[in-house]
Amino acid sequence: MAHVSIIGTGTMGQAIAGVVRQGGSTVELLGSADTDQPVTGDVVVLAVYYGAVPDVIAQRGEQLAGKVVVDITNPIDTATFDALVVPPDGSAAAEIAARLPRSRVVKAFNTTFAATLAAGALGDQPTTVLMAGDDEEAKSALAEIVTGAGLRALDAGSLRRARELEALGLLQITLAAGEKIGWTGGFALVPR
Numbered sequence: 001m002a003h004v005s006i007i008g009t010g011t012m013g014q015a016i017a018g019v020v021r022q023g024g025s026t027v028e029l030l031g032s033a034d035t036d037q038p039v040t041g042d043v044v045v046l047a048v049y050y051g052a053v054p055d056v057i058a059q060r061g062e063q064l065a066g067k068v069v070v071d072i073t074n075p076i077d078t079a080t081f082d083a084l085v086v087p088p089d090g091s092a093a094a095e096i097a098a099r100l101p102r103s104r105v106v107k108a109f110n111t112t113f114a115a116t117l118a119a120g121a122l123g124d125q126p127t128t129v130l131m132a133g134d135d136e137e138a139k140s141a142l143a144e145i146v147t148g149a150g151l152r153a154l155d156a157g158s159l160r161r162a163r164e165l166e167a168l169g170l171l172q173i174t175l176a177a178g179e180k181i182g183w184t185g186g187f188a189l190v191p192r
């Protein structure tokens with residue numbers, strides 16, 4: 001059983017908290033008004049928009065040392081909703097890892113709409129949380145939390161794969177924004 005801190009109490013913060021609780025782990029939710037409250041989890045989910053991440057790191061960077069830090073952001077250009085704002089060979093997760101060298105950063109949850117985390121399934125498949133990161137133990141810890149809730153966790157590879165996960169996140173959002181799929185839908189994975 002893990003103890004998970006979630007920074008951000010919005011749609012994704014609540015959905016991920018539900019997953020964590022369903023898997024039998026404990027969770028603390030920290031909102032933007034809780035900056036005096038230290039993070040106590042070994043796993044810390046940054047459930048905020050990409051633009052808010054620098055603030056969170058400025059407020060809590062020291063507290064995140066030694067912890068598994070989960071980046072769920074989709075770093076989308078909100079002026080056009082037509083591109084990512086990170087460099088073509090980079091990712092939000094890589095930027096966060098560079099700013100938090102003493103943390104173990106995992107990209108995850110950015111390709112699963114909140115409703116699919118709550119539902120636990122997409123079509124006839126369990127909802128799949130794709131993960132990318134350089135620390136195997138960190139990915140295993142997160143996978144245990146996710147699978148404990150009946151969802152599927154899939155290790156997509158090193159932190160370099162965060163770029164592809166962010167591209168997939170952008171594509172899924174453009175499909176939903178264009179009403180070609182619903183916000184309750186998205187990409188499912190059929191393992192074999």
Ligand SMILES: NC(=O)c1ccc[n+]([C@@H]2O[C@H](COP(=O)([O-])OP(=O)(O)OC[C@H]3O[C@@H](n4cnc5c(N)ncnc54)[C@H](OP(=O)(O)O)[C@@H]3O)[C@@H](O)[C@H]2O)c1
Binds near residue numbers: 008012030073075113
């Ligand atoms: N919604 C989805 O289905 C989905 C799916 C995949 C990934 N994502 C990603 O998940 C992230 C969160 O999205 P969301 O839909 O949950 O947005 P949201 O409902 O607007 O929640 C964002 C939360 O961030 C909080 N916040 C901002 N600055 C903060 C700070 N310094 N400390 C603590 N909390 C802070 C806000 O708190 P206040 O309201 O108090 O300011 C708000 O509760 C985004 O990066 C998004 O790209 C979303």
